[in-house]
Amino acid sequence: MTALTLSTAAAPGLRADAIVIGVAKGAQGPVVAPGAEAVDKAYDGKLAGVLETLGASGAEGELTKLPAPAGFKAPLVVAVGLGEEPGDENAEDGENGYDAEALRKAAGVAARALTGARKAAFALPVDGPGALGAISEGILLGAYSFDAYKGSAQDTGNAKGKNGKGPLAEAALLGGKPRDAAHKGALARAVAVSEELNRARDLINMPPNDLDPAAFAQIAQTAAKEHGLKVQVLDEKALTKGGYGGILGVGGGSASAPRLVKLSYRHPKAEKHLAFVGKGITYDSGGISLKPAGHNETMKCDMSGAAAVFAAVVAAARLGLEVNVTGWLALAENMPSGSAVRPGDVLRMYSGKTVEVLNTDAEGRLVLADALWAASQENPDAIVDVATLTGAMMLALGSRTFGVMANDDAFRSAVYEAAEEVGEPAWPMPLPEHLRKGMESPVADIANMGERWGGGLVAGLFLREFVGEGITWAHLDIAGPAFNEGGAFGYTPKGGTGSAVRTLVRLAELTAAGDLG
Numbered sequence: 001m002t003a004l005t006l007s008t009a010a011a012p013g014l015r016a017d018a019i020v021i022g023v024a025k026g027a028q029g030p031v032v033a034p035g036a037e038a039v040d041k042a043y044d045g046k047l048a049g050v051l052e053t054l055g056a057s058g059a060e061g062e063l064t065k066l067p068a069p070a071g072f073k074a075p076l077v078v079a080v081g082l083g084e085e086p087g088d089e090n091a092e093d094g095e096n097g098y099d100a101e102a103l104r105k106a107a108g109v110a111a112r113a114l115t116g117a118r119k120a121a122f123a124l125p126v127d128g129p130g131a132l133g134a135i136s137e138g139i140l141l142g143a144y145s146f147d148a149y150k151g152s153a154q155d156t157g158n159a160k161g162k163n164g165k166g167p168l169a170e171a172a173l174l175g176g177k178p179r180d181a182a183h184k185g186a187l188a189r190a191v192a193v194s195e196e197l198n199r200a201r202d203l204i205n206m207p208p209n210d211l212d213p214a215a216f217a218q219i220a221q222t223a224a225k226e227h228g229l230k231v232q233v234l235d236e237k238a239l240t241k242g243g244y245g246g247i248l249g250v251g252g253g254s255a256s257a258p259r260l261v262k263l264s265y266r267h268p269k270a271e272k273h274l275a276f277v278g279k280g281i282t283y284d285s286g287g288i289s290l291k292p293a294g295h296n297e298t299m300k301c302d303m304s305g306a307a308a309v310f311a312a313v314v315a316a317a318r319l320g321l322e323v324n325v326t327g328w329l330a331l332a333e334n335m336p337s338g339s340a341v342r343p344g345d346v347l348r349m350y351s352g353k354t355v356e357v358l359n360t361d362a363e364g365r366l367v368l369a370d371a372l373w374a375a376s377q378e379n380p381d382a383i384v385d386v387a388t389l390t391g392a393m394m395l396a397l398g399s400r401t402f403g404v405m406a407n408d409d410a411f412r413s414a415v416y417e418a419a420e421e422v423g424e425p426a427w428p429m430p431l432p433e434h435l436r437k438g439m440e441s442p443v444a445d446i447a448n449m450g451e452r453w454g455g456g457l458v459a460g461l462f463l464r465e466f467v468g469e470g471i472t473w474a475h476l477d478i479a480g481p482a483f484n485e486g487g488a489f490g491y492t493p494k495g496g497t498g499s500a501v502r503t504l505v506r507l508a509e510l511t512a513a514g515d516l517g
C-alpha cells in the first residue's frame with residue numbers, strides 16, 4: 001500500500017513526481033483551494049486562470065495535469081476538482097469548509113491518476129485532523145489495485161501487475177503537523193481502516209476457486225492470531241452437532257463445506273458489546289434455483305458482507321477501541337448438486353424454527369438466520385448484519401447506496417447517520433408488517449420467499465425473526481454498492497469496494513465513546 005508521511009516541506013523544493021492541488025468551482029470560474037498557495041504564487045497568482053484555459057471548472061472527479069512552474073523540483077502539477085467552493089458560512093473556527101467526502105474523493109482521483117508514480121506531494125486544503133484523515137483515506141483507497149492474478153505464473157505475487165505499473169508508492173501530505181498528536185492519530189486511523197478495507201476488497205476480488213469457505217476461515221484465523229483476536233471456527237461436523245440447519249442446508253450442495261467463524265475482540269475496559277454478522281457466500285450460483293447466465297458472473301462478491309465484518313473487527317482491534325466487538329462470518333458456497341437443498345425442502349434452523357425453502361437462490365437469509373441467532377446467544381447491546389442480500393435493493397437504491405433496516409427506529413437513524421458521516425451512501429428502509437403474510441408456509445414456521453414487491457424488505461423481515469428477543473438490530477443490504485461493475489470513480493475501484501467497512505468501524509467508535517445506544 002502507498003506509504004504516507006506528514007510533511008512540513010514547502011512545495012517548490014519537494015522532490016516528487018507530482019504535486020496534487022485542489023481546485024473548486026467558484027461563482028466566476030475555477031478557484032485554487034487553500035493549501036496550494038505556493039504553487040499559485042509561482043504562477044504569479046494566475047493559476048486559476050491557467051486552469052480555466054485548460055478547461056478546468058473545479059467539478060468533482062475532474063483532473064487536470066499541467067507542467068509545474070519554473071523553480072519547482074517536481075515536474076508536474078495535478079489539479080483535482082473539489083466541487084462547489086464552500087461559502088464563508090461553512091468556514092467557522094479556522095476551518096476552510098471543505099467537506100471530508102469531497103477531499104476523500106479528490107485524493108482518490110489523484111491517487112488513481114498517479115498509478116506508476118514513485119512519489120507525490122498532496123497540497124490539498126487541510127484545516128485539521130478530520131481533513132487529514134479524509135485525504136489519507138482517499139489516497140490509500142484510491143491507489144488500491146488487485147493484481148495478484150495478473151502476469152505469468154512466475155510473476156504471481158508481484159505487486160506490479162501485468163502492465164508493470166504499481167500503485168503510487170509514496171505520498172507526502174503537506175499541511176499536516178508531524179508532531180501534533182491529533183494529526184498523527186488521524187493518519188494512523190486512516191492507515192488502519194484503509195489497510196483492512198483494502199484487505200476486504202482483496203477477499204471480494206479473489207476468484208471463488210481459490211476462496212472457498214475453508215480458505216476464508218483460514219485467512220480469518222491467521223489474521224486473528226496476528227491481531228490478538230480470539231477465533232472459533234465451526235466446521236461441517238461442529239455445525240451438524242450444533243444444529244445449524246440454515247448454514248448446512250445452503251452449503252450442502254458444494255464440494256467445499258461451509259464454516260461459521262466467530263472473531264472476538266475484547267477490551268478490558270469495554271462497557272458495551274457489538275456483534276457484526278456477515279453474509280459469506282463465497283459463490284452464489286443460485287443452487288437448484290440456478291441463476292441464468294448474465295446473473296452469475298459477479299457472484300463471487302456474495303461474501304462481501306463477511307469481508308466487511310472481518311475487516312471491521314480487525315480494524316477495531318488495531319485501533320484499540322474501548323468496546324467489545326464480535327464478528328460472525330457465515331461462510332458457504334451455494335451450488336447445485338445431488339446433495340443440494342431443493343425447493344420444497346424444510347430446514348430446521350439453529351434457532352429451532354423451521355423454514356420451507358421455496359427458492360434456493362434466497363440463500364443469504366438462511367445462513368444469516370443461523371449466525372444472527374448464534375450472535376444473539378451472547379446478548380450483545382446491538383447486532384448489525386451486512387449482506388449482499390437482494391437484487392430488489394439494487395432496483396430500489398441503485399448501485400452505490402445500501403439500505404438500512406432495523407427493529408428500532410432510533411438505531412436505524414444512528415446507523416444511517418454513521419454511514420453518512422464516513423461518506424458511505426446509505427438510506428433508511430422500512431420493514432412493513434403486512435409483508436410477513438407472504439412468507440407464511442403450509443408446512444413450516446416460515447418460508448424463505450415472500451411476495452415479489454419489496455423483496456429487500458421481505459428479506460429484512462425474515463432476518464428479524466432470528467434476532468433474539470429484545471436485542472437491537474440493524475440490517476445493511478449492500479447488494480448495490482458491494483461490487484463496482486462500472487469504471488473506477490473517486491476512491492472506489494472496479495470490483496470489490498469494501499462497502500460498509502467504514503460504517504461498521506464508525507459504529508464501534510461511537511459505541512466505545514458512549515454515543516450510541
Ligand code: BES
Nearest residue numbers: 302359361362363388389390391392479
Ligand atoms: N446474492 C443475491 C443477491 C444479489 C443480486 C447480490 C445481485 C448482488 C447483486 C441473493 O442471494 C439472491 O439471489 N437474491 C434473490 C432473492 C430472491 C430469490 C427472493 C434475488 O434478489 O433475486
Ligand code: MN
Nearest residue numbers: 284361362363
Ligand atoms: Mn442467491
Ligand code: ZN
Nearest residue numbers: 281284302364
Ligand atoms: Zn446470494
